[in-house]
Amino acid sequence: MGxxxxxxxxxxxxVNWSLVWGVVAVLVGVIVSFQMVNPDLNYxxxxxxxxxxxxxxxxxxxxxxxxxxxxxxxxxxQRLCKTPLWSLGLAKFQLWLFNITxxxxxxxxxxxxxxTLEYHEMEWPIDIMxxxxxxxxxINIIMTIIKRKEEQMYISLWYMMAxxxxxxxxxxxxxxxxxxxxFKSYSIFAGTNSANVQWWFGHNAVAxxxxxxxxxxxxxxxxxxxxxxxxxxxxxxxxxxxxIFMYLWTGAHHLLWTPVxxxxxxxxxxxxxxxxxxxxxxxxxxxLSMKGQWHQMRDNYLVKFLILGITFYxxxxxxxxxxxxxxxxxxxxxxDWVPGHIHMGTMGWVSLVSVAxxxxxxxxxxxxxxxxxxxxxxxxxLVVIGQLIWSTSMWIAxxxxxxxxxxxxxxxxxxxxxxxxxxxxxxxxWIRAIGGIIYLIGILVFIYNxxxxxxxxxxxxxxxxxxEGRA
Amino acid sequence: MDMASIxxxxxxxxxxxxxxxxxxxxxxxxxxxxKEAPKxxxxxxx
Amino acid sequence: MWEKKPILLMLMATAAxxxxxxVTMVLPFVWVNxxxxxxEGVTPYTPLEQEGxxxxxxxxxxxxxxxxxxxxxxxxxxxxxxxxxxxxxxxxPFLWGSKRTGPDLARLGGKYPDAWHFQHxxxxxxxxxKTNMPAYGWLSNNALKPDKIRRKVEVLGFPFTEExxxxxxxxxxxxxxxxxxxxxxxxIPWRQTARTEIVGELRNPFAGADQTxxxxxxxxxxxxxxxxxxxxxxxxxxxxxxxEYYDEETLFRLIYDGIPELGMPAYANLGTxxxxxxxxxxKYDQAMGN
Numbered sequence: 001m002g003x004x005x006x007x008x009x010x011x012x013x014x015v016n017w018s019l020v021w022g023v024v025a026v027l028v029g030v031i032v033s034f035q036m037v038n039p040d041l042n043y044x045x046x047x048x049x050x051x052x053x054x055x056x057x058x059x060x061x062x063x064x065x066x067x068x069x070x071x072x073x074x075x076x077x078q079r080l081c082k083t084p085l086w087s088l089g090l091a092k093f094q095l096w097l098f099n100i101t102x103x104x105x106x107x108x109x110x111x112x113x114x115x116t117l118e119y120h121e122m123e124w125p126i127d128i129m130x131x132x133x134x135x136x137x138x139i140n141i142i143m144t145i146i147k148r149k150e151e152q153m154y155i156s157l158w159y160m161m162a163x164x165x166x167x168x169x170x171x172x173x174x175x176x177x178x179x180x181x182x183f184k185s186y187s188i189f190a191g192t193n194s195a196n197v198q199w200w201f202g203h204n205a206v207a208x209x210x211x212x213x214x215x216x217x218x219x220x221x222x223x224x225x226x227x228x229x230x231x232x233x234x235x236x237x238x239x240x241x242x243x244i245f246m247y248l249w250t251g252a253h254h255l256l257w258t259p260v261x262x263x264x265x266x267x268x269x270x271x272x273x274x275x276x277x278x279x280x281x282x283x284x285x286x287x288l289s290m291k292g293q294w295h296q297m298r299d300n301y302l303v304k305f306l307i308l309g310i311t312f313y314x315x316x317x318x319x320x321x322x323x324x325x326x327x328x329x330x331x332x333x334x335x336d337w338v339p340g341h342i343h344m345g346t347m348g349w350v351s352l353v354s355v356a357x358x359x360x361x362x363x364x365x366x367x368x369x370x371x372x373x374x375x376x377x378x379x380x381x382l383v384v385i386g387q388l389i390w391s392t393s394m395w396i397a398x399x400x401x402x403x404x405x406x407x408x409x410x411x412x413x414x415x416x417x418x419x420x421x422x423x424x425x426x427x428x429x430w431i432r433a434i435g436g437i438i439y440l441i442g443i444l445v446f447i448y449n450x451x452x453x454x455x456x457x458x459x460x461x462x463x464x465x466x467x468e469g470r471a
Numbered sequence: 472m473d474m475a476s477i478x479x480x481x482x483x484x485x486x487x488x489x490x491x492x493x494x495x496x497x498x499x500x501x502x503x504x505x506k507e508a509p510k511x512x513x514x515x516x517x
Numbered sequence: 518m519w520e521k522k523p524i525l526l527m528l529m530a531t532a533a534x535x536x537x538x539x540v541t542m543v544l545p546f547v548w549v550n551x552x553x554x555x556x557e558g559v560t561p562y563t564p565l566e567q568e569g570x571x572x573x574x575x576x577x578x579x580x581x582x583x584x585x586x587x588x589x590x591x592x593x594x595x596x597x598x599x600x601x602x603x604x605x606x607x608x609x610p611f612l613w614g615s616k617r618t619g620p621d622l623a624r625l626g627g628k629y630p631d632a633w634h635f636q637h638x639x640x641x642x643x644x645x646x647k648t649n650m651p652a653y654g655w656l657s658n659n660a661l662k663p664d665k666i667r668r669k670v671e672v673l674g675f676p677f678t679e680e681x682x683x684x685x686x687x688x689x690x691x692x693x694x695x696x697x698x699x700x701x702x703x704x705i706p707w708r709q710t711a712r713t714e715i716v717g718e719l720r721n722p723f724a725g726a727d728q729t730x731x732x733x734x735x736x737x738x739x740x741x742x743x744x745x746x747x748x749x750x751x752x753x754x755x756x757x758x759x760x761e762y763y764d765e766e767t768l769f770r771l772i773y774d775g776i777p778e779l780g781m782p783a784y785a786n787l788g789t790x791x792x793x794x795x796x797x798x799x800k801y802d803q804a805m806g807n
Contacts, residue, residue: 035649035651036618036649037649038649039641039642039648039649039650039651039652042651042652044651044652044653044655045655048576048577048651049577049580049581049651050576050577050578050580050581050651051576051577053577053580054577054580080513112575112576112577113575114574114575114577115574115610116574116577116579116610116612117610118615142523142527145523146523146524150509150512151521152505152508152509152512152520152521153509153520153521153523153526154509154510154512154513155509155510156513157523158520158526158530161523161526161527161530162530162534164527165527165530165531165534166530166534169531169534169535169538173542178672180668180669180672181665181668184571184669186609186610186669186672186673187609187610188609189609189610190550190605190606190607190608190609190610190611191549191550191602191604191605191606191607191608191611192549192550192554192602192605192611193545193546193549193550194605194608194609194610194611195605195610195611195613196541196542196545196549197542198610198611200538200541200542220513223510223513223514224514227514229510229511229513229514230510232507232510233506233507233508233509233510234497234498234503234506234507237493237497237506238493238494238497241493241533242490244530244533244534245533245534245536245537246537247537248534248535248536248537248538248541248542249537249540249541250537251541251542252541254615255613257587257588257589258585258587258600258613259585259600259601259602259604259605260545260549260602261545261548261549264541264545267540267541268541271537330587330589334583334614334615334616334617334621335616335617336616338615338616339616405591405592405595406591407591408590408591408594409788409790411788411789411790412594412788413594413785413786413787413788413789413790413791414591414594414595414786414787414788417740417741418595418619418620419645419647419648419740420740422618422619422647422648422649423647426647509520
């Protein structure tokens with residue numbers, strides 16, 4: 001029986017474009033981090049912090065994050081189903097719609113067309129484009145799964161399907177609005193309801209875009225990279241169902257101490273703590289898969305990316321629940337601690353696993369060995385060090401500012417004015433900006449390595465050619 | 472106990488039972504081979 | 518079984534996702550923003566205020582400013598009464614934010630006079646020298662578009678008069694955003710209820726302080742008062758400060774409680790000791806104006 005002819009060109013295109021948007025996201029991130037230390041770097045009306053920050057977050061989540069997810073899902077689905085993509089034409093349409101949508105998002109956000117809903121700032125015409133894009137992608141993946149040659153579905157496919165459904169429900173409900181003009185609409189939800197719906201969306205966008213898909217990648221690329229199957233398929237069943245069930249209850253932990261009803265906050269707090277179990281189910285599954293293979297942390301640069309990635313996921317899913325506790329939230333919420341937390345997830349977990357996936361794909365989609373492993377190692381250390389500087393400086397800054405906000409004199413008066421506390425943040429914001437630059441350099445090293453692989457990479461070993469059906 | 476508490480406990484207990492059933496079904500000894508098969512099969516999908 | 522049936526898996530996943538969704542997101546509609554939530558005095562935005570709110574959204578002010586005061590001691594002392602659900606029923610969408618690079622604005626309305634806001638938006642560092650707030654003076658160059666704003670308040674179903682719409686033609690975006698900020702948190706009479714009753718006789722604990730002691734308190738004046746009353750009490754947004762005009766007790770009360778109707782904020786959260794230091798500085802310091 002001949003090998004199925006998998007489509008790889010479309011995967012290449014998604015990898016390339018997600019890299020482009022990834023650089024945009026990180027570059028804008030570095031720019032806004034400098035605007036925070038020097039307000040003269042705001043150039044109104046278009047290039048102000050208020051308009052650029054949503055471009056940073058959305059380019060990161062949708063351009064880089066979801067772009068990579070598209071690439072990886074299109075690659076993994078074909079192999080896990082042992083069948084070519086259901087429709088190559090649809091995938092090509094999806095590629096163009098994806099780039100147009102991301103570009104249109106960036107332009108409209110610069111113009112100030114913003115719903116202000118975090119990670120959902122794009123106005124209604126862009127929302128419609130995103131929905132069409134997601135449906136296009138979903139149909140292709142689901143049809144490929146239905147047409148599969150493999151009866152029993154591997155873990156990664158479950159996470160893909162959950163993400164497909166989750167994003168569709170979350171994004172559509174939160175987008176509901178009444179348009180008043182081409183780029184302005186008013187949410188159908190008001191006040192406290194609007195807040196509750198937004199953070200039900202906001203937190204679960206993290207679940208369905210930045211947790212489930214990277215887990216799908218992790219469960220696929222770790223065994224592929226080490227050459228040893230995942231420790232337990234059964235443990236992942238428990239983790240999977242618990243994770244997707246519990247996540248949806250936790251949105252209101254972003255709204256502790258606000259006018260949202262107390263019982264919703266309490267449920268969110270309780271479920272956030274319980275989420276440690278399914279999250280760590282995957283972490284432990286990853287670690288135990290390394291049994292007898294830990295030497296690969298030295299020998300195989302890809303294992304380093306994946307294991308550090310899942311470690312940051314583990315830390316993220318301990319720190320997150322901690323922040324979801326009322327008393328702790330009262331202290332650190334609204335400070336720089338929270339961006340420190342988010343960036344450990346995005347720069348540590350999601351990006352490390354995504355770039356591991358890309359390194360893994362390079363020989364298989366370009367038919368060339370990765371240009372330089374020393375450069376890949378340099379990339380690894382730059383992004384890890386950059387991210388640690390970033391997050392740690394923000395955690396320290398957050399605790400410091402929270403302490404100052406809460407400091408009171410014996411007579412019940414406040415010790416510090418707001419400005420006095422804000423001024424103390426400058427040194428940490430500088431350190432953060434430097435961390436961001438180190439991270440950006442790491443990304444540029446990565447892109448150089450990818451570029452050189454495509455241009456000058458060696459032909460791969462014959463075994464790989466045979467595997468790919470190219471020989 | 473009012474109705475709300477009974478409902479609360481009932482739902483919690485119900486969820487717990489579902490969880491136990493999932494774990495039991497997943498970890499049944501006679502299901503082991505079938506439940507673990509995909510992790511080996513995915514290793515040679517290229 | 519479900520591992521072999523993708524459609525079944527997706528249906529099961531949908532069900533798993535919907536349980537938490539229904540309980541924590543759909544069900545609350547029964548209780549939130551209902552009559553039980555309503556607060557007397559909370560009114561819809563005027564066309565000018567609503568346009569100001571839309572400008573606030575356009576400029577992404579929510580990326581650095583929150584609009585919800587939590588029921589925590591330090592927070593209520595700093596900003597004012599904690600936020601109530603009923604105060605937000607006309608907000609589409611909410612603008613509570615998630616990060617305080619700048620201070621919370623939920624109780625900003627009526628705290629400062631309009632002139633303070635114009636100066637602060639034009640040149641934030643003239644009020645807070647080390648601030649990282651960008652300047653927004655350019656908003657004054659943009660005229661408002663009355664027809665567009667009429668359409669907005671119509672869609673929102675807010676009451677308005679033709680005079681209010683006609684008046685918009687004479688205003689710019691700065692007027693609108695300041696009108697919006699002056700409404701924030703002002704629909705409930707929290708300032709009156711939060712006013713601290715001073716019991717007993719007021720006695721100046723620093724009576725007879727010498728000029729060197731007074732000079733040491735100048736930074737307190739500079740960080741709290743000079744933006745409006747001038748570096749040397751010569752006045753600016755607020756009036757010139759002439760110590761002789763007031764007796765110690767009156768001056769203390771003015772600073773401690775503020776003069777809400779004139780836009781003088783209350784400085785009770787500085788504590789009595791520091792308010793007395795300011796009283797002495799204003800009344801007796803010779804280097805600064807007296």
